[in-house]
Structure formats: C-alpha cells, structure tokens
Amino acid sequence: MATLAERRSLEPWQDPKAVPYLRIDRVTKKFGDVYAVDDVSLEIFQGEFFSLLGSSGCGKSTLLRMLAGLEYPSAGRIYIDGVDVTDVPAYSRPVNMMFQSYALFPHMSVEQNVEFGLKQDRMPRRERGERVGEMLDLLKITELRKRRPDQLSGGQRQRVALARSLAKHPKLLLLDEPLGALDKRLRENTQFELVNLQERLGITFVTVTHDQEEAMTMSTRIAVMDAGQIMQVDTPTAIYEFPTCRLVAEFIGSINLFEGKVVATEGNQVLVETRVGRPMRMRAFHPMVLGTPVTVAVRPEKMRLCADFRDDGVNQLKGRVEDIAYLGDVSIYRIRVGDGALVEMTLTNVQPRTEQALTWEQEVAIEWSPTSGVVLTE
Amino acid sequence: MPAPLPSASVRHRRMSRLVNIGIPYLWLGLFFLLPFAIVLQISLAEPALAQPPYTALWQWVDEGLLRIEINLRNFMMVAQDDLYLSALLNSLQVAVICTLLCLLLGYPMAYAIATAPERWRITLLMLIVLPFWTSFLIRVYAWIGILKPNGLLNDALIWLGLIDTPLAILHTQTAVYIGVVYSYLPFMILPLYANLTRLDPSLLEAAADLGCRPMRAFLRVTLPLSMAGIVAGSMLVFIPVVGEFVIPDLLGGPESLMVGKLLWSEFFSNKDWPLASALAILLLALLVVPFVMMQRLQQRMEGSRP
Amino acid sequence: MRRRRWPLLTLLAFGYAFLYVPILLLIIYSFNESRLVTVWTGFSTKWYGELLRNRQLLDAAWLSVRIAAVNATLAVVLGTLAANALVRHRNFRGRTGFELLLTAPLVMPDVIIGLSLLLLFVAMQQTIGWPGGRGFTTITIAHVTFSMAYVAVVVRARLSQMDRSLEEAAMDLGARPLRVYLTITLPLIAPALFSGWLLAFTLSLDDLVIASFVAGPGSTTLPMVIYSSVRMGVSPQINALATIIVAVVTLAVVIAGILMRRGREVR
Numbered sequence: 001m002a003t004l005a006e007r008r009s010l011e012p013w014q015d016p017k018a019v020p021y022l023r024i025d026r027v028t029k030k031f032g033d034v035y036a037v038d039d040v041s042l043e044i045f046q047g048e049f050f051s052l053l054g055s056s057g058c059g060k061s062t063l064l065r066m067l068a069g070l071e072y073p074s075a076g077r078i079y080i081d082g083v084d085v086t087d088v089p090a091y092s093r094p095v096n097m098m099f100q101s102y103a104l105f106p107h108m109s110v111e112q113n114v115e116f117g118l119k120q121d122r123m124p125r126r127e128r129g130e131r132v133g134e135m136l137d138l139l140k141i142t143e144l145r146k147r148r149p150d151q152l153s154g155g156q157r158q159r160v161a162l163a164r165s166l167a168k169h170p171k172l173l174l175l176d177e178p179l180g181a182l183d184k185r186l187r188e189n190t191q192f193e194l195v196n197l198q199e200r201l202g203i204t205f206v207t208v209t210h211d212q213e214e215a216m217t218m219s220t221r222i223a224v225m226d227a228g229q230i231m232q233v234d235t236p237t238a239i240y241e242f243p244t245c246r247l248v249a250e251f252i253g254s255i256n257l258f259e260g261k262v263v264a265t266e267g268n269q270v271l272v273e274t275r276v277g278r279p280m281r282m283r284a285f286h287p288m289v290l291g292t293p294v295t296v297a298v299r300p301e302k303m304r305l306c307a308d309f310r311d312d313g314v315n316q317l318k319g320r321v322e323d324i325a326y327l328g329d330v331s332i333y334r335i336r337v338g339d340g341a342l343v344e345m346t347l348t349n350v351q352p353r354t355e356q357a358l359t360w361e362q363e364v365a366i367e368w369s370p371t372s373g374v375v376l377t378e
Numbered sequence: 379m380p381a382p383l384p385s386a387s388v389r390h391r392r393m394s395r396l397v398n399i400g401i402p403y404l405w406l407g408l409f410f411l412l413p414f415a416i417v418l419q420i421s422l423a424e425p426a427l428a429q430p431p432y433t434a435l436w437q438w439v440d441e442g443l444l445r446i447e448i449n450l451r452n453f454m455m456v457a458q459d460d461l462y463l464s465a466l467l468n469s470l471q472v473a474v475i476c477t478l479l480c481l482l483l484g485y486p487m488a489y490a491i492a493t494a495p496e497r498w499r500i501t502l503l504m505l506i507v508l509p510f511w512t513s514f515l516i517r518v519y520a521w522i523g524i525l526k527p528n529g530l531l532n533d534a535l536i537w538l539g540l541i542d543t544p545l546a547i548l549h550t551q552t553a554v555y556i557g558v559v560y561s562y563l564p565f566m567i568l569p570l571y572a573n574l575t576r577l578d579p580s581l582l583e584a585a586a587d588l589g590c591r592p593m594r595a596f597l598r599v600t601l602p603l604s605m606a607g608i609v610a611g612s613m614l615v616f617i618p619v620v621g622e623f624v625i626p627d628l629l630g631g632p633e634s635l636m637v638g639k640l641l642w643s644e645f646f647s648n649k650d651w652p653l654a655s656a657l658a659i660l661l662l663a664l665l666v667v668p669f670v671m672m673q674r675l676q677q678r679m680e681g682s683r684p
Numbered sequence: 685m686r687r688r689r690w691p692l693l694t695l696l697a698f699g700y701a702f703l704y705v706p707i708l709l710l711i712i713y714s715f716n717e718s719r720l721v722t723v724w725t726g727f728s729t730k731w732y733g734e735l736l737r738n739r740q741l742l743d744a745a746w747l748s749v750r751i752a753a754v755n756a757t758l759a760v761v762l763g764t765l766a767a768n769a770l771v772r773h774r775n776f777r778g779r780t781g782f783e784l785l786l787t788a789p790l791v792m793p794d795v796i797i798g799l800s801l802l803l804l805f806v807a808m809q810q811t812i813g814w815p816g817g818r819g820f821t822t823i824t825i826a827h828v829t830f831s832m833a834y835v836a837v838v839v840r841a842r843l844s845q846m847d848r849s850l851e852e853a854a855m856d857l858g859a860r861p862l863r864v865y866l867t868i869t870l871p872l873i874a875p876a877l878f879s880g881w882l883l884a885f886t887l888s889l890d891d892l893v894i895a896s897f898v899a900g901p902g903s904t905t906l907p908m909v910i911y912s913s914v915r916m917g918v919s920p921q922i923n924a925l926a927t928i929i930v931a932v933v934t935l936a937v938v939i940a941g942i943l944m945r946r947g948r949e950v951r
Contacts (some may be wrong), residue, residue: 117857276715402766413800421818520706
C-alpha cells in the first residue's frame with residue numbers, strides 16, 4: 001500500500017500554506033429553535049477522503065445537505081474552490097451526492113439514471129453515450145444497463161448510484177451513509193473498493209457515517225460530531241490513540257477512564273491521583289497546572305498482565321476477574337479493582353482458550369505504560 | 379438572526395407557493411365560499427315575481443340613502459311550520475340510523491378484508507369500490523325493481539311461501555334505509571379498512587400472550603385503536619345523508635320527507651328561492667359541528683403519523 | 685387467530701351480495717324481452733337497439749361525456765396543485781382554511797352545492813354579465829369545484845408516499861425545480877393522476893342534483909334524462925344503459941388497477 005503511505009505523508013492539513021478545496025466557515029443551521037448544526041468550521045483539502053462521524057441526530061447529515069445545496073445555512077458561509085457557494089442552489093453547484101437510499105429514479109433504466117445529470121448539462125448525445133459507457137465500465141455494471149432499479153440487488157443499486165453521482169465528473173462527491181444499506185460482508189469489500197476508486201479518480205470525498213469502523217478504514221481524516229458541534233478533527237489514528245475529550249474517547253472503541261487530579265509534573269509527564277488508589281504517571285501533550293481535575297484514559301488492549309506488582313508502583317492495579325467475553329481472536333476481561341470500579345482489558349488469545357491462564361474470580365495484577373494512554377482535561 | 383435565503387431558492391419557492399396554493403384557493407373561494415355568502419343573502423330576501431325571483435337586499439333609494447331590508451320570513455316559516463321541522467328531524471333520524479347500520483355491516487366487512495390473506499386484499503377492496511364507480515342514480519333505481527309490490531323481493535318471498543300478499547316496502551322509510559346503506563356502505567368501509575390495516579398485528583399477539591382472549595383483545599385493543607376510522611367513516615356517511623335528495627325522492631314516500639327533497643321542491647316546484655336558501659343555511663348550520671369534528675380528527679391523525 | 689372466522693366470512697359474503705345482487709339483476713333484466721321489467725319472458729337485445737335510437741338520451745350522454753372529460757382534466761390540474769400545496773408547503777398562512785375548503789366538497793350535500801352555485805351564477809350574470817347562459821360552462825365549473833377535492837385526496841396520498849430524495853437527487857444532478865417536477869415527480873405520481881382523472885370523470889357523469897340546479901333549459905345531461913325516465917316508472921332501456929355503464933366502468937377500473945399495481949411495483 002505505497003499509495004496509502006504517500007497520501008498519508010502528504011497530509012495537506014499540516015501545511016499552513018495549503019489552500020483548502022472546501023471551506024466551511026462558522027456554519028449554523030436552525031430548525032425552529034433547535035440547532036442542528038452549531039457554529040461549525042472545517043477545511044477539507046483536494047483529494048481527501050473526509051468522514052463526518054457521529055450518532056444519529058448529531059447534525060452530520062444536515063451539514064452534508066448544506067454542502068449539496070439541499071439545505072441553506074441559517075448563518076455562516078460555504079466556499080468550494082475559493083468560490084462562495086452559500087447561496088447557490090443545488091442544481092448549480094459543482095458537487096454531486098450519493099444518497100443514503102440511493103434515490104435511483106424508479107421509472108428510468110440504469111443507463112437513463114446515469115445519463116440524467118449529463119442531460120441536464122445539455123451534453124451532446126454522442127459524448128453522453130461515451131461518458132455513460134465509461135461510468136458503467138468503471139463500476140463494472142455494463143451488463144445491467146437496460147435494467148430498472150427494482151430489478152437490481154442492493155449492491156448493484158449502490159454501484160448505479162455511485163456511477164450516477166460520478167458521471168458529471170464532480171470535483172467533490174458527497175456520500176450519505178454510502179454503505180449503510182449493505183449487509184456486513186458486502187460492506188467490507190465495498191469499503192476498499194470505494195477507497196481505490198477515490199484514489200484513482202482523485203476526487204475529494206466527504207462522507208457521513210455513524211459506523212466508526214467504516215470511518216476508520218476509509219478516511220484520511222475524521223470529524224467527530226455531537227449535538228451539532230465538531231468535537232475533534234484528526235486522522236483515524238489520532239482520533240483513536242489521542243482523543244482530546246471524553247466524548248470522542250468513549251464514542252470510538254472502548255476505553256477505561258479514571259478520574260482524578262494532577263498532583264505532580266515531571267518533564268512531559270504528569271502524576272495523577274485517582275479514586276482507584278494508586279497514582280498514575282502519564283505522558284501529557286501540554287503543560288498542566290497542579291490540582292487540575294483530569295481523566296486518565298487507557299484503552300483495554302493497552303493493558304497487560306503485571307509480573308512484578310509493587311505496592312508503590314505506578315500504573316499498576318490489582319483486582320479480581322469478574323467477567324470474560326470470549327470473542328475468538330481476543331478475550332475481554334472485566335476486572336473489579338480496589339475501589340469497586342471495573343477495568344476492561346483485552347488480551348489476544350495466543351493459546352487456545354482451554355489453556356488460558358486467566359479464569360473467573362482469579363486475582364490479577366495489571367499495568368500499562370505512561371505512553372499508552374492520554375490525560376483528558378474535559 | 380436567520381440570514382436572508384438565497385434568491386434563486388426564494389424565487390422558486392415563492393412561485394411554487396403562488397401557483398400551488400393561490401390557484402386552487404382562488405377557485406374554491408370563488409366557486410365554493412362566495413356562493414354561501416350569496417345563499418345567506420338570499421335567505422334573508424323575499425320571493426318576488428321577477429327574474430331572478432327574489433327581492434334585492436339593499437337598494438339605493440335616494441342620493442346617499444341606502445335601504446337594507448332583512449327579511450326573516452323564511453326562517454320564521456321554517457320555525458313555525460311543522461313540515462320543515464319534521465323534515466329536518468327526519469333527515470337527522472335517517473342519517474343516524476343509516477350511519478349505525480353502515481357501521482354494523484361495514485366494520486365486520488372492513489375487519490374481514492383487513493385480516494384476509496394479503497394477496498386477496500386488493501381484489502376484495504376493489505370489489506367494494508367498484509359499485510361506487512357505477513352510476514349512483516342507476517344503482518338506486520335498481521332497488522325500485524326489487525322493492526316494488528310486484529317486484530323481485532316480493533316475488534321471491536311469495537315463491538318461498540314466507541308471505542301471501544306483497545309487502546309494501548317501496549315508498550316507505552325502510553326503502554330509504556336500504557337505499558342509503560346500499561349507496562353509502564363503501565364510504566364506511568374504506569376509512570375503516572385504511573385504519574385497520576395500519577394496526578400492528580403484534581399488538582394482538584402481545585394481548586394474547588398476556589392472557590387476553592380473542593374477543594376481549596378485540597374489545598380492548600382493536601376497537602379503541604380503530605376509533606379514528608369509525609369516526610371518519612361515520613362522518614363520511616352521516617353528513618351527506620342528512621342532505622340526501624335522490625334516495626328519498628325515488629325510494630321514499632310521503633312520510634319519509636327529508637330536508638334535501640324539501641329544498642328541491644321549494645326551489646323547482648314552488649320557485650321559492652329565498653325559502654330554499656334558508657333551508658340550505660339551516661342544513662349547513664346543522665352540519666358544521668360534525669364537519670369540524672371530522673376535520674379535527676383528520677388533522678390529529680396526520681400529526682400523529684411519523 | 686385462525687379459529688372462528690366463518691361468522692365474519694358469512695357477513696362479508698352477505699355484504700358483497702348486498703352490493704352486487706341489485707346490479708346483477710339490472711344486467712339480467714336488460715336482456716328481458718318484456719317491457720315489464722320483473723317478468724321474464726325471453727332473451728332479447730331489443731332494448732339495446734331502442735337505446736341506440738333514443739336521440740334525446742344519446743344527445744344527453746354526449747353532452748355528459750364532454751362535460752365529464754373537460755371537468756376531469758381541469759379537476760386533475762387543480763387537484764394536483766392543491767395536493768402540491770398541502771404536501772410541499774407544510775406551513776403556510778391559511779393552511780387550515782385551505783384544508784377545510786378542500787375537504788368540505790367531499791361531504792357537502794349536493795343540494796347545497798347546487799343551489800349555492802346557481803345563486804352565484806345568477807348574481808354574477810346580474811353584476812358582470814357572465815356567464816351569459818347556463819349550460820356546459822356552468823355545469824363544468826360546478827363539477828370541477830367538487831371533483832378537484834377528490835383528485836386532491838388521491839394525489840396527496842401518492843405524493844406524500846413519494847421519496848423526497850428522488851427529487852433532491854435530480855436537483856443535485858443539475859435539474860431546475862420545474863424540470864424536476866416534470867421529469868421526476870409527474871411520472872411517479874402518474875398512476876394517481878390517472879385514477880384521479882377517472883374518478884373525476886365518473887363523478888361528473890354521475891351527478892344529477894348539482895347539474896339540475898346549474899343547467900339551463902337547453903342543456904340536459906344523461907343523469908337528468910335517466911331521472912325523468914325513472915320517475916315515470918321502471919324502463920328496460922335504463923337497464924340496458926346500466927349494463928353498458930357497468931361494463932365500461934368495470935373495464936376501466938380493472939385497467940386502472942393493473943396500471944396502479946404496475947406503478948407500485950416500479951416504485
């Protein structure tokens with residue numbers, strides 16, 4: 001995956017001189033008294049695969065629809081390629097969208113569906129035919145060209161919808177839950193295909209999804225949204241490893257949270273006193289004032305069994321195994337520690353389950369390293 | 379502070395509003411609402427030997443002197459003459475009884491169709507709607523041949539030995555009941571069916587699971603939940619039947635005088651336009667309450683739908 | 685809940701018999717030779733022949749069909765506009781009044797509509813001189829007024845079922861609103877427009893009371909001829925006419941049903 005590495009290494013959002021392709025400037029959308037999107041600003045660069053991630057009702061779809069021109073912001077501006085398109089209606093925007101329901105026109109064949117957008121642009125008939133052929137080829141649906149949408153399977157419909165939205169060669173493609181209507185197995189294959197397609201065409205993709213796994217595998221960057229606001233924008237790795245707030249930490253994967261306050265700072269590390277009893281020493285990315293209330297966040301797979309438990313050790317906990325969830329590749333252990341809190345630990349099942357060391361009610365000691373978690377201040 | 383909407387979208391929306399709301403509103407205002415004002419005006423006039431046959435409500439007598447004559451004669455006549463009152467009461471009676479009969483026959487039918495196997499439903503429903511599409515007048519007419527003294531019903535009953543002499547059914551109140559139920563049954567069944575098919579069958583399964591016997595489950599679950607359909611169907615039958623003309627005219631007799639028929643004869647036979655207008659106003663006043671009730675219910679149902 | 689369905693099914697069968705026996709009898713006796721409708725003397729199609737030679741009735745039928753066709757077309761246009769208003773413009777000032785005005789003609793007794801429209805036409809003639817006489821135009825206007833409400837109900841149901849994202853997709857692909865309506869919305873609600881047209885057509889063809897009020901001396905519609913003939917007593921010609929109407933309507937409804945089923949599958 002050299003291309004992937006190359007793309008990652010580019011990371012235009014790190015370059016202060018880069019000009020964003022899509023700029024969302026303090027956009028707000030109100031429905032009655034409800035803020036669906038609340039003062040959101042974003043910059044998305046050419047060639048990105050950008051995901052808006054959040055639970056339903058967080059405003060991600062409304063934001064996408066505003067980019068398409070299907071809703072108009074109550075306040076704020078939207079710029080595409082430097083042009084203010086806030087007031088431009090959907091039919092005049094250089095943007096196309098793939099709908100969650102696919103919205104294939106039921107009274108038209110696959111071919112006519114793909115051709116629809118080209119016809120609106122009054123493209124000459126011959127050119128139109130060529131472009132349609134090219135699109136059907138690209139998505140490998142040429143043999144379906146005469147079929148009607150109701151004669152297609154879910155996966156085929158998705159391809160037709162994609163072909164239709166790509167036919168006009170948009171610079172920016174919006175995808176509303178592009179894989180939401182597919183079953184699990186099909187979804188996994190399609191994820192990779194979608195990424196390949198995007199890399200090949202060099203089009204900027206903005207997708208909306210509630211599925212964190214989907215967002216993690218496909219995106220260059222993810223914006224996590226909640227209650228109409230953006231909580232964090234970052235690469236999938238950063239979102240997972242270094243969440244900046246509890247909400248993001250809890251939304252993606254599972255995580256152990258220990259509340260406490262800063263009692264000492266040592267270089268770029270802080271010592272945190274928590275309710276669990278033992279002090280924790282963690283790496284901090286910015287200086288912290290003594291006494292600040294913080295939360296130490298450590299993911300279950302960063303926990304490991306502790307060989308030498310010491311009474312004065314840091315980042316060590318002792319407890320009793322209460323639950324074991326066997327998932328095949330890994331097992332999740334829920335361990336009741338000192339003050340009654342439950343801590344989750346994931347261990348890879350290197351040995352067959354029957355030969356594993358840990359069992360219910362067993363006393364265990366666990367530990368983690370200062371660099372395998374984050375300290376959250378909010 | 380909502381920002382001003384973009385101009386293209388605003389223009390389109392304004393245009394769409396103007397066309398879609400404006401044109402039908404204008405038509406209905408001109409040809410449905412305005413006429414009522416004129417009816418009200420003429421109900422306060424007096425009949426006259428003129429063209430048109432009523433007096434004007436206002437007149438410019440002199441420079442700057444406007445004479446308005448409001449004549450309550452028509453309403454007084456209706457209030458004092460037993461004929462009109464009994465016709466109004468009889469209309470209400472026919473409407474109430476026929477609504478109940480339609481409900482009694484229509485509810486089980488709607489229920490049976492709604493619970494029939496899916497592939498049968500459309501056909502069964504189509505069979506309910508089909509007669510509604512054929513001429514109403516001719517369908518009422520069919521009953522004359524059936525109900526008259528030497529008609530098919532009497533012939534059949536005599537042939538079966540159930541009666542010796544023909545029953546007098548035609549030109550009685552009974553004939554009106556039969557004709558109304560026959561003509562208005564589809565109006566009862568359709569809203570009931572629409573309501574009953576929306577009912578989640580798992581509700582009944584849940585009731586059964588909780589130990590409710592079928593009859594009780596029907597009374598405690600299905601019936602209350604289909605109340606909206608019952609009210610809608612009942613109003614669709616009740617309101618037009620109160621003013622029905624064709625059925626009492628063709629099937630009814632002298633004792634089954636209804637207000638619609640009375641209005642017709644005041645207008646066409648007696649040429650008393652003001653009195654006919656007064657009757658129309660009274661009829662309208664009578665129907666406002668059930669109509670508003672129906673409308674309220676409809677809006678509530680729309681509101682509750684996702 | 686399989687058990688004890690037979691009382692319900694018996695009632696259903698009785699209901700259907702109640703609805704259909706009178707029509708069947710009409711059809712059977714239209715082939716009766718005797719003038720006395722209820723005495724069967726032999727098979728004959730002579731009443732059909734006589735019907736076809738009845739000039740007055742044929743003229744009335746032709747007038748009725750013309751009125752019904754114009755009425756249905758106008759009613760579909762107005763009813764569709766009204767349905768658009770109700771489905772697409774969720775909140776506008778006067779919406780309640782609009783809905784009230786649109787529902788009222790569905791239940792309003794015919795005598796009231798007929799009388800009030802006649803009085804309107806008379807008043808208009810007095811003040812602005814239009815309509816000059818009463819006949820085709822006035823009957824058509826009266827019929828449109830109540831049948832557009834029926835069309836609105838049918839089209840509204842279809843329109844509110846329609847997936848809005850289809851129109852949004854068309855707009856996203858570059859189609860302007862009017863084009864979206866013509867290329868996406870209209871084809872998708874076409875079955876409803878068709879059945880609405882058919883409904884308006886039959887409602888008009890069927891109306892006696894309203895037409896009687898607003899018709900002038902020279903314009904007699906089919907129901908008016910049937911009515912005066914029925915008042916004279918039972919007539920085998922009417923039976924023949926009934927048979928023809930039932931046959932035409934059944935055919936139309938069956939075709940409409942098939943089209944609508946296809947439309948549903950397409951959706």
